[in-house]
Amino acid sequence: MEIPGQPLRVRLKLKSDVFVPSGLTYAGFWDAEGTSIGVYGTGLQPSDEWQYATFTIPSTAVFPIRFNSFQGINTAVDQQVPGRFVIGGLEADVPSQIDLPPQEPLRADPLVSADGRPQPGADWSFATLSDVQFTAASPDLTQVAVAALHRIRAEEPDLVVLNGDIVDRGLPEDLALARQTLEEGGCDLVAVGAEPDDDPDTVPCYYVPGNHESYGVGNTQSTLDAWEAEFGRPYRTFDHKGTRFILLNSALGSLRGSDWDQLPMLEEALATAAEDDAVSNVMVFAHHPVDDPAETKSSQLGDRMEVQLVERLLADFRSGSNKGAAMVGSHAQITNVQRQEGVQYVVHPSSGKAPYGTPDRGGFTGWVEWNVDRDGSGAQQWLNANVRAFAQQVVVEAPETVEAGHAVTVGGHVVQPSGVLPGSRVVPLAYPMSVRWSGDDGLAVGSGEQAVRRARDQGKVAILDPVTRQLTGLRTGEVTLEVTADSMRPYTGDESLAPVTGRTTVRVVAAAGPGARVDADAPVFTAVAADAAVRPVTLTNTGDRPLTVSGLTVTADAFAVADARACTAAPVAPGASCDVAVRFTPPAAGGRTSADLVVESNAPGGAVEVPLTGAEAAPEAAPAQG
The missing domain is CATH 2.60.40 (Immunoglobulin-like)
Structure with a gap:
């Protein structure tokens, strides 16, 4: 259903049999560029009366937009009951149509490699993948996981972190398919406390659950029981080549609500890493990021006091130890980097599911190759992200x-x-x-x-x-x-x-327009071995402004500038010339030698390179006796 104009808010008229908390009604839209937009809105009460769920449309949407879906979500297991929604209509607050000013361009963070190359000093690499979201009932996206893992393995990373929502639902058949798919892609799924296999045809993979791993019958959020039966405990720590990995479970939207015991684990892991000389830095992973870069802030850790605790623990670790610290989330599906008190917070791109964000601001699919310099301190470039988009x-x-x-x-x-x-x-x-x-x-x-x-x-x-x-x-x-x-x-x-x-x-x-110009012939030098030949290289100013020569150098040892005063002592008038004395000494190996006379001047286009060629001449024959 297309909504005309540029609506600020959309209200859906509903009757609901069930309670939906505020912030967990969900409306789906397509914008004019075909980008999928998901917006969370106000709550609903169980009632036979009409009521409204209100959704604020993000300013990044390209209008017009089309409404395509509605969901009511309740993550509290004891409040989940069967029910129905009756939709009675759609209303929109539409202001006078205006052209929005262009957004400021994104400010590039040096964590992201501009050209995909690792930073100097990088010792090793690992990879991350998330949000593929296939199910046993709809397995098409398994092909994405298999293909992506084969591409990742071709880069030979030490390990792969699967940062949640690999499946779109967490029923036993979905999770069995997840194991089959990941192993087909070459994953050695490392259990908690186990060591990776030595099989050169696999890569160690560490699976972090997302919210969709907890979805059950009817696609409603339940528990991680089925996931844990297949893959084990959903949080852990391990060390690899000086990096401490801390993998957290945020499947139910918060860390304490998903697994309380992991918060003391996080605190202890950071405290011991700060004191351990064998640990150079820490990488923390959770499916939900601490901050959603979208205006709606709907895809982030829900307990903001908990977020403050996590940020304080990481900031204290970073400042107290001078070691690097970074935290990677997914879920929001908008590639993004933020920094707080020296800690880097990254949102990972979606790897399969259509992303939420606009393509020009991080809304694209791909994976990330991370390069680590274990000798770099927290104040240095110890971590580098090669964000690799699919095409x-x-x-x-x-x-x-x-x-x-x-x-x-x-x-x-x-x-x-x-x-x-x-x-x-x-x-x-x-x-x-x-x-x-x-x-x-x-x-x-x-x-x-x-x-x-x-x-x-x-x-x-x-x-x-x-x-x-x-x-x-x-x-x-x-x-x-x-x-x-x-x-x-x-x-x-x-x-x-x-x-x-x-x-x-x-x-x-060649540069056009007013200014000085440098023109020169390409001289050929000849000299007898062990002797030197000096000849002038004539520079002519073919422009309409005085030529000022500021530097003269050659690019091979066989040549040398013998005298540059005629060209550097004073500007060369338009149409005039000057001579640079250049010496050529044949190298011991003989043969032809090539080089450039580099002329630095005020001419548009910068330095001019004059080709020089030198050749060894045969010595003159001695006069005949008789």
Whole structure:
């Protein structure tokens, strides 16, 4: 049912046989871009009278929206009874239609790798996957779990954390299918207190339950009894290569409500980790995040006093030990990073189910590869997240040309599948996705002045900064830009793991417009072995402004600038020339030698590289005797 205009609130007229607490009525909508939006609303009382459940529409929705579903939820087991809802109509508070101002762009957190590369000093890696949400009655998404696990194993992580909602329901047949599916994907499901197998064809997997693992008959929330019968105790700690993992159970919406004993376990695990020299950092996992990045705040730990306790425990650990601390949640399905008192709080992307958020603000499917530097302190970059989005198509967008010395912004998007089937979700190649940029031999990828200098020294045509997505032309020529993303096809063998790649070509042209210009011939030097030849390299200012030469260097030891005063002592007038004396000494090995004379000046386009070629000449023959 389409709702016209831009509604602030939607009210559903209902009769209800059952009690639904405030915050647990749920309405589903589709927005104009096809994004699924779930909103929690006001409660209901059992009554034969008409009443209203009211839902506030998030400002991120793209209008118009369409209403598609309603649920009433009660997580208190003793209050769950059969009942029915009678829907009598739908009302909306619709203001005058206005164009919303554009949202501020997301601020990139350095935890997320811009180009998918690990941070310097990383020692080992692990992976995370969550929110696949298949059932025995609807098993199609098992293909996502199997394919994703095979892709993960190809990266050779030390272990995998499955952060909840792997299934959409927790009946025994669903959980038996979960074990079968995960093991088919190569998981060694490690029981509490057990050690991983040494099988090289599997990866250790640690399963954290989510709320859907507690759903029973009629898809109503029940207990984790069936999950525990299949997988064991739902909370634990273990250490691996200097990292203490603390896995928590939030299946019923809070930690204390799900398993009280895990809170003392959390406190003790942090206290002993702070004192243990073998522990360098801690990673805490729970399916529900401490904070939902959506405005509705409906997909987070429900007990906010409990959240304050968890945040205080982690902050005290971080400040008292100077060790790294991070906590990862899922459930909200909006990829996000926040920091509080030095602790990183991450919301994981959905891996199978359609995400709640908009694609440009973290609403996409994928998995995360984590890289850990066990020697990094809490104040350093000890953790790095390679956020890997699934794709059926990659499109790279860039201008056809860029002037040397100038920069342009490049971008593009991936089109994501729906499970393993073709989909239509369009996600920009931007944070919080890690974008794996590459290209041909003429392209350098890197950030900062050192990366630019290194690219110049290597004779690159252009350099791409993966953080800012700025492509800077260095010298005339042509470069190919590529982006590679993980495919999501049904797993049929290693060939089905082939990534998806998009590419485009950019020409770097000479700078146009007013200013000084440098033009020079490409001289060839000849010299007898062990001797040196000096010859001038003539620089001509072909521009319409004075040329100021600020630096002259060569890129090979066989050449040297012998005298630069004629070009550096004073500006060179338009149309005038100056000579740089360059010395060539043949190397002992002989043969031809190539290098560049690098001219730093005020000319648009930055440094100019003049090719130099040197060759060893044969010595003159001695005069004949007679």
